[in-house]
Amino acid sequence: MSTYNFDYLDELEAEAIHILREVAGQFEKPALLFSGGKDSITLVRLAEKAFRPGKFPFPLVHIDTGHNFQETIDYRDKMIERIGERLIVGSVQESIDQGKVVEQTGKNASRNALQTVTLLDTIAKYQFDACIGGARRDEEKARAKERIFSVRDEFGQWDPKRQRPELWNIYNGKIHKGENVRVFPISNWTELDVWNYIRRENIELPSIYFAHEREVITRNGQLMAASPFLNMDDEDIVFRKQVRFRTVGDMSCTAAVESEAVLIDDIISEISSSKISERGARMDDKVSEAAMEDRKKGGYF
Amino acid sequence: MNILKFFTAGSVDDGKSTLIGRLLYDTDSILADQLEALQSSNRKNDDGTIDLAILTDGLRAEREQGITIDVAYKYFQTDKRKFIIADTPGHIQYTRNMVTGASTANLAIILIDARNGVVEQTIRHSYLVSLLGIKHIVVCINKMDMVDYSEAVYQSIIDKYKVLAQQLKLKDVNYIPVSALKGDNIVQNSDRMEWYDGESLLHFLEKVDTDNLDKSQLARMPVQWVIRPQTDELHDYRGYAGRVLSGTFNLNDKVTILPSGASSTIERIEFFDQAPDAAHAGQSVTIHLKDDVDISRGDTIVNATALPQESKLIEADLCWMDGRALDTSIMYLIQHNSKVTKCKISEILHKVDINTLEKHAADEFKLNDIGRVIVKTADALAFDLYDDNRANGSAILIDSRTNLTVGALMFRAAVE
Numbered sequence: 001m002s003t004y005n006f007d008y009l010d011e012l013e014a015e016a017i018h019i020l021r022e023v024a025g026q027f028e029k030p031a032l033l034f035s036g037g038k039d040s041i042t043l044v045r046l047a048e049k050a051f052r053p054g055k056f057p058f059p060l061v062h063i064d065t066g067h068n069f070q071e072t073i074d075y076r077d078k079m080i081e082r083i084g085e086r087l088i089v090g091s092v093q094e095s096i097d098q099g100k101v102v103e104q105t106g107k108n109a110s111r112n113a114l115q116t117v118t119l120l121d122t123i124a125k126y127q128f129d130a131c132i133g134g135a136r137r138d139e140e141k142a143r144a145k146e147r148i149f150s151v152r153d154e155f156g157q158w159d160p161k162r163q164r165p166e167l168w169n170i171y172n173g174k175i176h177k178g179e180n181v182r183v184f185p186i187s188n189w190t191e192l193d194v195w196n197y198i199r200r201e202n203i204e205l206p207s208i209y210f211a212h213e214r215e216v217i218t219r220n221g222q223l224m225a226a227s228p229f230l231n232m233d234d235e236d237i238v239f240r241k242q243v244r245f246r247t248v249g250d251m252s253c254t255a256a257v258e259s260e261a262v263l264i265d266d267i268i269s270e271i272s273s274s275k276i277s278e279r280g281a282r283m284d285d286k287v288s289e290a291a292m293e294d295r296k297k298g299g300y301f
Numbered sequence: 302m303n304i305l306k307f308f309t310a311g312s313v314d315d316g317k318s319t320l321i322g323r324l325l326y327d328t329d330s331i332l333a334d335q336l337e338a339l340q341s342s343n344r345k346n347d348d349g350t351i352d353l354a355i356l357t358d359g360l361r362a363e364r365e366q367g368i369t370i371d372v373a374y375k376y377f378q379t380d381k382r383k384f385i386i387a388d389t390p391g392h393i394q395y396t397r398n399m400v401t402g403a404s405t406a407n408l409a410i411i412l413i414d415a416r417n418g419v420v421e422q423t424i425r426h427s428y429l430v431s432l433l434g435i436k437h438i439v440v441c442i443n444k445m446d447m448v449d450y451s452e453a454v455y456q457s458i459i460d461k462y463k464v465l466a467q468q469l470k471l472k473d474v475n476y477i478p479v480s481a482l483k484g485d486n487i488v489q490n491s492d493r494m495e496w497y498d499g500e501s502l503l504h505f506l507e508k509v510d511t512d513n514l515d516k517s518q519l520a521r522m523p524v525q526w527v528i529r530p531q532t533d534e535l536h537d538y539r540g541y542a543g544r545v546l547s548g549t550f551n552l553n554d555k556v557t558i559l560p561s562g563a564s565s566t567i568e569r570i571e572f573f574d575q576a577p578d579a580a581h582a583g584q585s586v587t588i589h590l591k592d593d594v595d596i597s598r599g600d601t602i603v604n605a606t607a608l609p610q611e612s613k614l615i616e617a618d619l620c621w622m623d624g625r626a627l628d629t630s631i632m633y634l635i636q637h638n639s640k641v642t643k644c645k646i647s648e649i650l651h652k653v654d655i656n657t658l659e660k661h662a663a664d665e666f667k668l669n670d671i672g673r674v675i676v677k678t679a680d681a682l683a684f685d686l687y688d689d690n691r692a693n694g695s696a697i698l699i700d701s702r703t704n705l706t707v708g709a710l711m712f713r714a715a716v717e
C-alpha cells in the first residue's frame with residue numbers, strides 16, 4: 001500500500017468537492033449563494049477545484065440587502081471578473097419598493113430578516129432547485145442539527161423534526177416540484193478550518209476581515225460600524241477604533257471586534273485563543289435561544 | 302493531524318448528550334458566550350449546576366422535552382487530533398437519526414446506565430454498530446456516581462456485555478467506568494475509582510488507531526460529473542470527475558468502466574492545478590483516459606485486475622426508516638454512489654428480533670425493523686461486499702412517491 005499525505009484539510013476539501021459535484025449531477029437548476037463572506041469565498045475556491053477547467057454548472061446568487069460593506073461589493077465584482085462566472089443579484093431594496101417587505105424601524109432595525117423574502121422570491125423567479133450555502137455546523141446549535149442536503153418545502157421552510165436520514169456519503173436530492181434543497185458542502189468545517197484553508201490556498205479576502213481603523217459606535221455592548229444604515233441618534237457616540245470583522249453580513253447587524261490582526265497568521269492565532277464564538281458577533285442570533293432555528297424554519301439560509 | 306469521527310449510542314437518558322457536553326467542557330472547547338447562554342438557560346441539574354446536555358440538544362423541542370430528537374454534530378480538537386462527534390438520539394422512535402450519525406463514524410461510544418445495565422436499546426444499538434461495521438467500540442458504564450462507584454456493579458455489567466459482544470462478533474471493544482455528570486474518567490482519570498487502571502475516555506480517543514479511509518486495494522471511482530469545457534482551446538478535453546472510494550489509481554493503470562465493461566488506461570490525473578501520479582482513497586480528482594469511451598454519471602471506473610461484483614439480484618441487510626411499511630409489490634429507487642436505478646425488494650429472507658437477536662421469517666417490514674432481504678435492480682450494480690468495502694457496499698432506498706430515504710442497505714452477497 002502506498003502512503004500519501006492526506007491531512008484533515010485535504011479530507012474536508014475532498015468531501016466538499018464531492019458534495020458540489022453531487023449537486024451538479026443531481027439537479028437541473030442549482031445556484032451558489034454568495035454572500036461575500038469568507039465561507040462563501042471558500043465555496044467559490046472549492047467550486048473551482050470541482051469543475052475547472054469547465055465552467056461552474058451554476059450561477060452565483062447574491063442577496064443584496066443594500067446595506068453591505070462597500071468592500072464586500074468591490075470584492076464581489078472583482079472576483080466575478082476573475083472567475084468569469086454568472087452573477088445574479090436579488091435586491092432587498094427591490095422587495096421593499098415592491099411592497100413585499102416592510103423596512104424595520106427603531107434603533108436595532110436591520111434588513112437581515114427581510115433577506116429571506118428576497119431569497120425565496122429569487123429562488124422562485126429562477127426556479128432554482130438547489131441552493132449551495134456556506135453554513136457550518138459549528139456556527140450555531142440549530143445548524144449543528146442540519147443535514148448536508150437539507151430539503152425545504154414550497155415555502156422555504158425547514159422542518160427539523162422531519163429530516164431525511166442521510167447515510168454514508170450518499171445524498172438524496174430527489175424533491176417534488178416547488179421544493180428545493182439547501183446544500184452545505186462545508187458543514188463539517190470549523191471557523192478555524194476555514195481560516196487555515198484560506199491561508200493554505202492563499203485566497204484573497206475583503207479587507208474588512210483584517211484589522212483597520214474605522215468609525216464605530218457601541219450598541220448593546222458591541223462595536224458597530226458607524227454607517228448611514230444604522231439608525232443613530234444623539235446618544236450614539238462615534239469614535240475611531242482599530243477593528244476587524246469576524247463574520248461579514250449586513251452592516252446593521254454585524255459587530256466588529258477590536259483587533260490588531262493585520263495578517264492572516266495573526267487572525268489564526270487570535271481565533272485560536274479567542275473565548276467568544278463567531279456568532280457571538282451577530283446581533284441576529286441574540287434575540288432568543290432558538291433565534292436561528294426559527295429563522296431557518298422561515299426559509300433563512 | 303487527522304480526524305476521528307465518533308458517535309454516542311445507548312438508551313434514552315443514559316447520558317449521551319451529557320457525556321459530549323462534558324468532553325467539550327473539560328477540554329475547554331466551550332466558548333464564553335456559549336457558556337453564558339448555558340448558565341442563563343432554565344434547564345439545570347437538580348443541584349443547580351449547568352446541564353451540559355443542552356450544548357448539543359439544539360432544537361427547541363429537544364430542550365423542552367429534555368431528550369435528543371436528531372443528530373447534532375460537534376467539533377473539537379486537542380494537540381493530538383481533531384474530533385467530529387455525532388450525538389445521536391436514544392429513543393427508539395428516532396433510530397433512523399441514530400443510524401444517520403453512525404454511518405459516517407469510525408468509532409462508537411455505547412453508554413450504559415450503571416443502574417440499569419444492558420437494556421433493549423443497548424442491544425439494538427450494538428446490533429446496528431455491528432451491521433454498520435464500526436471498527437472500534439468504547440462501552441462507557443455511566444452514572445457510576447449513582448452506584449457508589451462500585452467495581453462490582455461495573456464488573457457485572459461488562460460481563461454481560463461481553464456475552465453480547467461475542468454474539469454480535471464485535472471486535473475491539475473497550476470498557477470505561479465514567480460519570481458524565483461529575484466528569485469521572487472523561488478527560489481526567491478519576492480518583493474515585495482507584496480500582497480502574499485503564500485510560501480516561503479522551504486519552505483513549507486521542508490514540509485509538511483508525512484509518513479514516515478505506516485503503517483496500519480495490520480501486521474504485523464512481524463518475525459524478527463529466528468535465529467538458531467545449532471551448533476552442535480545450536475542444537477535446539474530457540475529464541471524469543469523482544471521489545476515489547477505495548484503493549489507488551496510478552498513471553497507466555489498466556481500468557475497466559462499468560457497467561459497459563469497456564477497458565482503457567489512465568492517461569492523466571488532475572487535481573485543479575496539479576497533475577499527480579496517483580489518486581488515493583478519499584481524494585476528489587479528475588481522471589483522463591487514453592481511449593474515447595462513452596462514460597457518464599453513474600458509471601464506475603475500477604481497477605481492471607480487481608473487479609467488483611455485478612448483479613441485478615443482491616442479498617442485503619436492510620434497516621427500514623420510514624413510517625410507511627415496506628411494500629414488496631411496488632418499485633423503489635436505489636441509490637448506490639452516483640448511480641440511481643429502479644428496484645424492488647423481491648424477498649424478505651428474515652427479520653431480526655432485537656431482544657433475542659433471533660432471526661425469524663416475516664412478511665412485514667416496519668419502521669426500525671432490521672433484517673435480510675433480496676433486492677432486485679433494473680440495472681446491474683457494480684458493488685463490493687459491505688464488509689470488504691463499506692463505501693462501495695452500501696446504498697439507500699428512496700420511495701419515489703414521497704422522495705424520502707426509507708431504507709439503508711448493506712450488501713452481503715450477489716445472488717447467482
Ligand SMILES: Nc1nc2c(ncn2[C@@H]2O[C@H](COP(=O)(O)OP(=O)(O)OP(=O)(O)O)[C@@H](O)[C@H]2O)c(=O)[nH]1
Nearest residue numbers: 313314315316317318319368369391444480481482
Ligand atoms: N447522576 C448522574 N446523572 C447523569 C449522568 N449522566 C447523565 N446524567 C443525567 O441523566 C439525564 C439524561 O441525560 P442526557 O445526557 O440528556 O441523556 P441522553 O442519553 O442524551 O438522552 P437521549 O438523547 O434523549 O436518548 C440528565 O438528567 C443528566 O443530567 C451521570 O454520570 N450521573
Ligand SMILES: [Mg+2]
Nearest residue numbers: 317318368369
Ligand atoms: Mg441526548
